Each structure stands twice: as structure tokens, then as C-alpha cells.
Amino acid sequence: KDCIEQIANGKKLSATQKTYLDLKYNQLTHEDQFFSTLSLKNRVKKIKKASKKLPAKEDNAELESLATKLGEKATTNNDFGISNKFWNRELKDKYKRLKGEQSNFDYVSSPEFGDFQLVLNQFAENNNDVLFIIPPVNEKWSNYTGLSKSMLRQFDKKVTYQLREQGFNNILDLSNDGGKPYFMQDTIHLGWHGWLTVDKSVKPFLDGKDKV
Numbered sequence: 001k002d003c004i005e006q007i008a009n010g011k012k013l014s015a016t017q018k019t020y021l022d023l024k025y026n027q028l029t030h031e032d033q034f035f036s037t038l039s040l041k042n043r044v045k046k047i048k049k050a051s052k053k054l055p056a057k058e059d060n061a062e063l064e065s066l067a068t069k070l071g072e073k074a075t076t077n078n079d080f081g082i083s084n085k086f087w088n089r090e091l092k093d094k095y096k097r098l099k100g101e102q103s104n105f106d107y108v109s110s111p112e113f114g115d116f117q118l119v120l121n122q123f124a125e126n127n128n129d130v131l132f133i134i135p136p137v138n139e140k141w142s143n144y145t146g147l148s149k150s151m152l153r154q155f156d157k158k159v160t161y162q163l164r165e166q167g168f169n170n171i172l173d174l175s176n177d178g179g180k181p182y183f184m185q186d187t188i189h190l191g192w193h194g195w196l197t198v199d200k201s202v203k204p205f206l207d208g209k210d211k212v
Contacts (some may be wrong), residue, residue, distance in 0.1 A: 067193045074192075082185070153175075187201060
């Protein structure tokens with residue numbers, strides 16, 4: 001944390017701090033390689049099973065229809081468009097006391113902007129061409145918990161400004177889509193239509209055919 005604050009304030013790190021960070025980076029890299037491999041193995045079967053539901057050929061209309069059907073089937077036990085599994089596991093027993101609970105939340109002043117800046121610095125140093133995605137929050141849920149819409153708009157503007165000021169112009173801003181049916185699968189994660197929307201931008205970006 002001290003190192004991040006120093007960098008954010010434009011101060012140089014000491015030799016000791018740099019050595020510590022190098023050692024920590026090496027440790028975390030090896031941990032990431034180990035655990036990411038385990039995670040991937042556990043996901044392959046799920047991916048293969050889910051892919052069987054996809055149409056034989058890519059068809060946007062058919063995919064949109066499928067996304068709606070899957071979303072409808074998976075969100076039957078609550079009024080927020082949240083998946084049944086997530087609702088039962090995380091919210092069913094406590095959602096009543098969460099009403100208005102987020103009215104004082106402020107993401108605009110988050111210290112994580114400093115962490116984000118470190119990532120941007122690394123991307124710039126490596127000349128990485130990156131597509132940034134700004135996801136929405138579940139609008140029905142945020143209305144229920146009192147999360148400020150004006151604060152979220154300020155957060156969106158701050159992130160976008162931070163990116164564009166440093167030459168990162170490939171930005172997919174989905175921050176206004178949180179109220180669309182089946183766009184979210186829980187309170188903050190993309191759902192059926194959300195991932196379709198992302199795919200429409202990610203695929204051409206990876207193919208080098210288009211920019212957002």
C-alpha cells in the first residue's frame with residue numbers, strides 16, 4: 001500500500017522496496033500459474049456442457065432468443081432478475097435488511113484507482129492494445145439498496161477519463177445497460193444478454209477487424 005501511494009504521488013521507490021516487490025511479484029506469478037491451471041481444469045467440463053446449448057452456426061437472432069430463454073428459466077424466484085442459485089445462496093435470507101443499505105457508498109474516491117493506474121502503466125510500457133469493459137450493476141438491485149445513480153455516473157466518467165487521457169480509447173461502456181432484461185445474472189456480474197453484448201465487441205477486436 002505504501003509503495004502504491006508513493007507512486008501515485010510521483011515519488012520514486014527505494015532499492016529495498018523494489019527488491020521486495022520483485023520477490024513478491026515472482027511469488028505471486030508462480031501462485032497464479034499453479035491455481036489458474038487448477039481452475040481451468042475444473043471449468044473445461046462445464047464449458048463443454050454449456051456449449052452444447054449453442055446453435056450449430058453463429059446466428060445473432062438465435063443467440064438472443066436463447067439468452068432470453070436461459071435467463072427466464074434461471075431467474076424465477078425473485079423480482080431482481082438475479083439467478084435462482086445466487087439468490088438462494090447469498091440473498092434470500094438477508095435481502096430485506098439490505099434495503100437502502102448502499103445509499104452512502106462512494107466508489108469515486110476508491111483507493112483502487114491507484115491499483116488501476118499501476119495496471120495502465122504496465123500496459124503502456126508493454127504497448128498492449130487493450131479493450132476495456134465498464135460493466136453495469138443490476139439496476140433493480142441498486143435501486144433497492146439505494147446505490148446512488150449520480151455517483152455511478154461520476155465513477156464511469158472518472159474511469160473513462162483516466163483511460164482516454166493515457167491513450168486507451170478502446171472502451172466498451174455498458175454502464176447504462178444494467179436495467180435490460182437478463183443482462184445481469186446477479187448484482188454485479190454480467191448475465192446472458194450481457195455476455196452476448198460483450199462478445200459482439202470482443203470478437204472483432206481480437207480478430208483485428210474493428211475498434212470499439
